[in-house]
Amino acid sequence: MEEETLQSLRAKANELLLREEWSDSIQAYSNFISLSQNFVHLNQDQEHLIKLKKSLSLAYSNRAEARFRLKEYWEALEDCDEALKIGGSDFKTLLCKGRIFMDLNMYSAALDCFKCGSFGPDASENAEMLEGCLKKCLKVEGISRTGVFDVSDWVVGGFCGNVPDLAEFIGPIEVKKSGISGRGLFAMKNIECGSVLLITKAVATERVILPQYQENGEDARLVMWKSFVDMVVECAKRCTITHDLISMLSNGENEDDLEIPQISEFKPETEKCNFRNNNFDMEKMLTILDVNSLVEDAISAKVFGKNSDYHGVGLWVLASLINHSCDPSVRRLHIGDHVIVHASKDVKAGEELTFAYYDVLTTLNKRREMAKSWGFYCNCNRCKYEEEVCPKQEMRELEMIIDRGVDMGVEVSKLEDSMRRWMVRGKGKGYLRASFWGAYSEVLLSEKLMRRWGRKIPTTEVVIDSIFDTVGSDGRLVRVAMEGLKKPGANKLMEMERAMKLGRGLYGKGIRKQAMRTLLQRWHS
Numbered sequence: 391m392e393e394e395t396l397q398s399l400r401a402k403a404n405e406l407l408l409r410e411e412w413s414d415s416i417q418a419y420s421n422f423i424s425l426s427q428n429f430v431h432l433n434q435d436q437e438h439l440i441k442l443k444k445s446l447s448l449a450y451s452n453r454a455e456a457r458f459r460l461k462e463y464w465e466a467l468e469d470c471d472e473a474l475k476i477g478g479s480d481f482k483t484l485l486c487k488g489r490i491f492m493d494l495n496m497y498s499a500a501l502d503c504f505k506c507g508s509f510g511p512d513a514s515e516n517a518e519m520l521e522g523c524l525k526k527c528l529k530v531e532g533i534s535r536t537g538v539f540d541v542s543d544w545v546v547g548g549f550c551g552n553v554p555d556l557a558e559f560i561g562p563i564e565v566k567k568s569g570i571s572g573r574g575l576f577a578m579k580n581i582e583c584g585s586v587l588l589i590t591k592a593v594a595t596e597r598v599i600l601p602q603y604q605e606n607g608e609d610a611r612l613v614m615w616k617s618f619v620d621m622v623v624e625c626a627k628r629c630t631i632t633h634d635l636i637s638m639l640s641n642g643e644n645e646d647d648l649e650i651p652q653i654s655e656f657k658p659e660t661e662k663c664n665f666r667n668n669n670f671d672m673e674k675m676l677t678i679l680d681v682n683s684l685v686e687d688a689i690s691a692k693v694f695g696k697n698s699d700y701h702g703v704g705l706w707v708l709a710s711l712i713n714h715s716c717d718p719s720v721r722r723l724h725i726g727d728h729v730i731v732h733a734s735k736d737v738k739a740g741e742e743l744t745f746a747y748y749d750v751l752t753t754l755n756k757r758r759e760m761a762k763s764w765g766f767y768c769n770c771n772r773c774k775y776e777e778e779v780c781p782k783q784e785m786r787e788l789e790m791i792i793d794r795g796v797d798m799g800v801e802v803s804k805l806e807d808s809m810r811r812w813m814v815r816g817k818g819k820g821y822l823r824a825s826f827w828g829a830y831s832e833v834l835l836s837e838k839l840m841r842r843w844g845r846k847i848p849t850t851e852v853v854i855d856s857i858f859d860t861v862g863s864d865g866r867l868v869r870v871a872m873e874g875l876k877k878p879g880a881n882k883l884m885e886m887e888r889a890m891k892l893g894r895g896l897y898g899k900g901i902r903k904q905a906m907r908t909l910l911q912r913w914h915s
C-alpha cells in the first residue's frame with residue numbers, strides 16, 4: 391500500500407515535470423517528499439530504506455529543477471542541498487545547483503559545483519554535457535571579471551543560433567550626484583571609445599512582433615507592457631534585494647533628494663534572499679517602471695533593418711541611473727536579456743555617462759518636444775549651449791528652411807555662415823551640425839548638391855569628426871562615412887580608419903576588426 395501510493399505520487403510528479411508544468415510538479419513532489427519522510431522514519435528494512443532515500447533525493451533534485459525554472463532560486467538551492475545531504479542523485483543535483491548559481495551570476499560557486507560533479511561516478515557518462523557547462527562557466531566568469539566578450543560570429547552570421555553567453559560586469563563606474571538631475575553614473579578613469587562599461591541582465595523583459603496592421607499595434611504594445619509589469623512585480627515580490635533596488639529608482643520627481651547608492655549594491659547577489667514581499671506599493675512601482683524601463687533597440691533586430699515590427703521593453707536597474715544628454719557618451723546594445731553599455735566616444739575620468747533617450751541628431755526645438763513627452767526639461771550642456779549662443783529668431787528661420795524642404799545646400803551654407811558670425815568654436819560646431827544633421831546628410835550624400843555647394847561647406851570628414859567628437863557615434867554617421875569611401879580620390883585607408891572608429895562607438899569592442907568591417911559594409915549596401 392505504502393509503496394503503491396509513493397509510486398503513483400512520484401509518477402505524477404515526474405510526468406508534470408516532463409510536461410514542464412513547474413508549479414504543479416513542485417506541489418506533487420512536495421506531497422511525495424512529505425509522505426516519503428514519514429516512511430523513512432518508520433521503515434526498518436535497510437534495503438528498502440536505501441531505495442526510499444534515493445527516491446527522496448531525486449524528488450528534492452527534481453523539485454529544485456522546477457523551482458529553478460520558476461526562478462525561485464533560493465528555495466531551489468535549499469532543495470539541492472537536501473538532495474545532496476541524502477545522496478544518490480548527486481550528479482544531476484550538482485548540475486542543477488551550478489546552473490542556479492550561473493543564473494544568480496555567482497560564477498565561482500557555479501564552477502565549484504561543475505567541478506565537484508566531474509569527480510562523481512556519473513561524470514564519464516555525461517562528459518560532454520559537463521564539459522559544456524564548465525566551458526560556459528569559465529567563459530562567463532572571464533567576462534564578469536574583464537567585460538571582454540566577442541559576439542562577432544553571431545552578429546556576422548545573421549544572429550542565427552543561440553544568443554551568446556554574457557555575464558554581469560561593472561566597469562570603472564560609480565554613482566554620484568549628477569549636474570543634470572538626481573543621481574547619475576560617472577566614469578572613474580579615462581575610457582576609450584568602444585570600451586564596455588557595464589553588462590547587466592534585465593529584471594524582466596518582454597517582446598512582441600507588432601502585427602502588420604497598425605490598428606492592432608497599440609493593443610499588442612499594451613499586452614506587452616502588462617505582461618512586462620506582471621513579470622517585474624513577480625520578481626520584486628520574490629526577492630527583497632530586487633524589490634529594494636527597484637524601489638530606489640526615480641519616479642521622475644524630487645530627484646535631487648534621492649539617496650545615492652553605492653555601486654557595490656548592484657553587484658551580483660551573494661546573500662540568501664528568499665523573503666517573499668507581498669506588501670508593496672503598486673502605484674509607485676508603475677511610475678518607476680514608466681520612468682526607467684528601456685525600449686529595446688535590439689542589435690539583432692535592427693542591424694539589417696529587418697524585423698522593424700519588433701518591439702521590446704525591459705528594466706535594467708543600474709542602467710536606469712544613466713541620465714539623458716543630447717551629447718551622449720554611451721550607447722547600449724541588447725543581446726538576449728543583457729544590456730551592454732559602451733562608450734560611444736572617448737570619455738574622460740570624472741565625466742558623467744549619458745545616453746540619448748531619443749534622437750539627438752535633430753534641432754533644439756524637436757529635442758525639447760521629445761524631452762517633454764519623457765516628462766522632463768533637458769538640462770544637458772548642449773541644450774544650454776544652443777539656448778545661450780544661438781539667437782532664437784535665426785534658429786527658427788533655419789528650422790523653417792528644413793521644414794520647407796528646399797535645397798539643403800542653402801540651409802547648410804547659411805548655418806556655417808551663422809556659426810562664423812556667432813563665433814561658434816570647438817564643440818559648439820559639432821552641436822549645431824548635429825542639430826541640422828538632416829540637412830548636412832542630404833547634401834553630403836548627393837553628388838549633385840556637393841557639386842553645387844561643395845566649396846561653401848566643410849568636407850564630409852570635418853562634419854563627421856565634429857559631430858562624432860560631441861554627440862558620439864551613430865549609424866547615420868557611419869553610413870555617410872562609408873559612402874565617402876566610394877568617392878574618387880578618397881584616401882581609402884584613412885577613411886576606413888575613421889569608419890572603424892565610428893563602428894567601435896556604434897557597436898563597442900565586442901566585435902572583432904574583420905567582423906566590424908563586414909558590418910560597416912552593410913551600411914552602404
Ligand SMILES: C[S@@+](CC[C@H](N)C(=O)[O-])C[C@H]1O[C@@H](n2cnc3c(N)ncnc32)[C@H](O)[C@@H]1O
Binds near residue numbers: 643712715
Ligand atoms: C532613468 S532616470 C535617470 C536617473 C535619475 N536621474 C535618478 O536620479 O535616478 C530618468 C529621469 O532622470 C531625469 N533626467 C534624465 N536625463 C535628464 C536631462 N537631460 N535633463 C533633466 N532631467 C533628466 C528625468 O527626471 C527622468 O525622468
